[in-house]
Amino acid sequence: MPRSASSTTRGNKIVKLRHSLISVVCTATLLLMKSAAAHHSTAMFQWGTEKTLIGTIEKYQWTQPHTFIWIVVPDKPGKTQEWGLEGMSPSWLGRRGWNLHSLNPGDKVSVVYYPLKDGRQGGFYVRVMAPDGKTLEALPTQAP
């Protein structure tokens, strides 16, 4: 999907525009050299578009290369949906106050995430409001 997005016509236009946009592009490239997601493109997410899920933690995986929140949210009456939200690695989160037990099965939480573009029940988690009212940030704050 992201690859096909740049058609030849668009590519030619970009070549023409390139010189005037060069410094903007370079700055962007530098900023993006260290992306939030360690090892892969974030093209599958609506990166920067915040959505919220309120539900019950089914499982919190403190794993490499990414932590994972599996959360059950209410759906139609009597039914639930399972969502899978990827997050930063245990090493990154562990250096910023998170740990293996930050989230536990049964916790009722509110999770802010960037959704998948294809509409499936998944995304990348940005912050979690835990039952004790504490907010855990899970992504770097905006670069200065």
Next chain:
Amino acid sequence: MRRTSSSIANLTWVCAVALIACGAQSSSRKGLSWIASSAAAADAAPSNPYASLAKLPDWNGVWDVTRVPPQPGAPPPAPPKLTPRYEEQWVKYQALNRKQKGLNFVSEVASCIPPGVPQSMTEPYPIEFLFTPGRVTILIETYALTRRIYTDGSPLPKNPDPSYQGTSVGHWEGETLVVETSGILPETSPLNGINGHSDKLHITERIHLINPDTLEISTTRTDSAVFLEPYTTKAYYKRHRDWKIMEYVCEQNNHDALDAKGNAAFSLKHNPGE
């Protein structure tokens, strides 16, 4: 006769004992002189190769690449000048960056194939340096990679077997470590936005402290198949003395492997063993 032979036997014994005694004395003297001479050598010679490390700069702790260089007012670097094939990749990548937020660079790294030098040096998790005589070792947390940089004066081999982290030698210019690397696998990325290069890719890194807790790594890429002229970028690293490098096993729970067409993907299947 019997007396005579008995006297000879006695004499033989006396001589044997005397010879043994002389030998013992002689070897004892030799032993003493050996101890004395090695003590003298220890006083004169550079005894322990680790002593030479005391001259090197203090790079202890763990280094985390910063999101922006520490000089916000500095002009942005010039873009790379690329051969047509790679220019096409670069333009597509920049177009995506303008169109959507986040990282849009798609590579096999998402499927847990590790990055090569130099991309392995700017992953979002930290690195550390170990100094031993004749060698600097860089440990990279992401993908648990190790770079061995020989600083013992050996030359860079002419045709090293290709590998992800390549083959490296280094030398110190004052407090700057200069690292030369070649033999990097051609399917790796030399720069975000560019997949692949020739087997001639050569990387020169100049690593030094620009203030007590900031390390600068200036990285120059040379490969005429990709770059029309050598291309240099700079990355900055912040020191964290209290951090420790952690284990990183990419295959543990990866949901981001590329799809069959090589595009970015995301699996919502629970991995086996969960």
